[in-house]
Amino acid sequence: MNEETGTAVAETVQQAAQVTVETVAEVTQGVAKETRTLLHIDDLLGYFTWANVMHVATSVLALLIFYVIYRLIKRFLKKRALVKVQPHTAVLVSKTVSYVFWALMVMYVLSLFGINLQAVWGAAGVAGLAIGFAAQTSVSNIISGVFVLSEKAMKIGDYISVGDVNGVVDSVDLLSVRVHTLDNQMVRIPNSAIINGMLVNYNYFDKRRLVFSFPVPYEVNMDEILALVSAVPASCPSVLQDPAPAAFYDGFGDDGITMKLAVWFNRADFIKVKNEVYIAIMKLCHAHGFEIPFTHLDVNFYDAAKSAAAKAPEAKKAAATRTTRRRKTESAD
Template sequence: MEEQGISAALHTVEEAAVSAANQTVGKVTSGFVSFFRGLLTWENMFKVIGVVLILLFITVVFRLLKKALSKGLATRFDTHQMLLVHKTVHYVYYITVIFYILSVFGVKLSAIWGAAGIAGVALGFAAQTSVSNLISGLFVLSERTMKIGDFISVGGVSGTVDSVGLLSVRIHNTDNQLIRIPNSTIINTNFQNNNFYEERRMNFSISIAYDTDMTLALETLRKVPEMCPTVLKTPASAVWYDGFGDSGINMTLAVWFNPSDLIQTKNDVFISMKKVFDDAGIEIPFSRIDVSILSSAAQ
């Protein structure tokens, strides 16, 4: 009898649990049905159609803006800079669409801006460097002082530009090592671009012995540019005396060339300078010290 009572009690509990579960499922189902019925009203349908049309309009406007920027900046910006402009337009487009959709569905943008303000204060100190680099990157892009392939020197490092981004510039040095330069460093330090202009000048120094005919030395050194195929005729090369040194008379030869011909020009000029002086019998002195011993009268 006791076992029958326990079994009956368990059966009663099971029936109660099943009944409660069915009631809960029924309430949830009816709630979802009521929710979706509430959405499927003529007012909401017209609202959705309006949202779609406005989004299409925004998309068309941004596409026209992108094409206009591409045509207007094509002659001023290189391919990499135009890619950054297109990315910026895309980011603005996505942000505009997201905020419009949120406003349509009743999300209060003031609350979002308030939360963003609090988050901004919390992250402001940690993001100071990134923000500084971002702002500096806009100045770097607007000044257009470099492009991919240029050889630059910044803050004691030099290399060929691989990419110009909003936060940093990436270069590789002559040892083919990657170097990342923050844009704020480029703005706040001396910057040198060896490829910015089509022509570049370089000075070559050399000394001659003190007993050399100085007029002959000038005429001899002027022959060097004609022997170097990469040296430009315009602007013209120049030769001048640059003072008296410890072991000889200092001379300077200045030549112009295309930046891409740097290595060949240096090799050709040095080889030609040595050759013309050897052919003319002009001595290139090395550092030396003359010691004179003065004898005194015997006391």
């Protein structure tokens, strides 16, 4: 009896274990199947054929060749072609080459996956219109940047003035021009402001002219002063003699007649020329004993007590005079 009971229990346990194993196997197979379906593993494995592997290898090799060609073009432009152009033009050309290369690479990769590029271009056109309406200011700056670059009105290192901003050009891009002021602050000037405003480039020409203006006393010998001032540029080493300097009178002022001295110099000697000419003019004045006229201001201090004491006798005299006149008038009546 006990043996029969033990046998039955063993068979029951064995059957339960077998059912459990079969259930686990079915669940495992189901999970694996769902996972393969969800991750498209079967589809991916279908792509890993010898032909597809060769196609991917060829594509990767083509991308590497294109990248090597791109780097060679960049190196050639940097060492040979861009040396002859202005720095900001070289930067713009380099960026354009980079953008074109990466755009071609993206289109090539998309074509490898069988994506219709015409549909992409159509979507890009619609997106471009939307972006254009949303960013009209940026588009205006880009168009203005093309004109700024084509006019070649400035280059990196030039000292320019646009409106109230003065500074040295650090970069010329499609959207803006960046300058740093004399107190070393970076200022970004939109290209539209340059096109619509007035741009002054102090470094565009190699030579510049500077005009010094100062009054001369009316009582001096004007011919002598004119001859003396005309000789000032000769004592200034940084002043150019060609074009020749010019000294002339330019109107009558409140303090004296206005004398002007115009001199030419190399743009790098701006500060040096100002110092040399001002020092030479002051030495001229000291050497010949005349001073540059200027407005004088006399200050008189007012003392109320002294003023009242000084006016008291006059007031008494005036009062006595009025009294005498009044008495004479009464006597006549």
